[in-house]
Amino acid sequence: MSSGNLQDIGIDMKRIFLALIIIGALVGAMLTLLPKRSVDQTPLARLTERYRQKEKPSADHTLFAALQKPFSKPQEVTEACISCHNERHKEVMKSSHWNWERTEYIEGKGIRKVGKGTY
Numbered sequence: 649m650s651s652g653n654l655q656d657i658g659i660d661m662k663r664i665f666l667a668l669i670i671i672g673a674l675v676g677a678m679l680t681l682l683p684k685r686s687v688d689q690t691p692l693a694r695l696t697e698r699y700r701q702k703e704k705p706s707a708d709h710t711l712f713a714a715l716q717k718p719f720s721k722p723q724e725v726t727e728a729c730i731s732c733h734n735e736r737h738k739e740v741m742k743s744s745h746w747n748w749e750r751t752e753y754i755e756g757k758g759i760r761k762v763g764k765g766t767y
């Protein structure tokens with residue numbers, strides 16, 4: 649092989665060429681098998697993917713006996729809810745959704761109470 653005659657060089661070149669083809673095929677196969685890297689995704693695509701899955705609620709309210717009866721007024725439903733959610737109603741009643749009021753910083757006016765009855 650080291651004689652350097654033209655025929656030997658031809659055989660070496662064939663072997664090198666064949667090896668390159670095989671290596672190329674292997675690398676190509678590996679690249680197609682690798683999962684698509686997440687860095688390929690745009691931030692928007694990643695967010696879309698994350699929020700596309702709907703969150704499953706941790707409790708199925710259709711199975712609760714407290715809710716499986718006829719209610720004659722809305723307040724009864726609330727009572728049923730707060731038999732389990734025994735603090736949430738207080739949170740809701742403190743919220744700006746319930747009170748239609750909140751304290752807010754308004755540019756030029758400073759800290760003000762805003763909401764119903766405040767103009």
Ligand code: HEC
Pocket residue numbers: 706707709712713714715725726728729730731732733
């Ligand atoms: C028998 C008990 C029970 C009753 C009655 C009940 N709930 Fe629940 N509720 C639960 C439990 C347990 C969970 C799950 C709590 C958790 O995962 O932290 C839950 C979760 C919820 C959630 C989701 C809360 C969250 O943070 O994701 C909402 C909203 C909710 N209930 C509303 C209601 C309403 C409105 C009513 C009345 C119509 C009601 N529930 C009646 C037990 C009850």
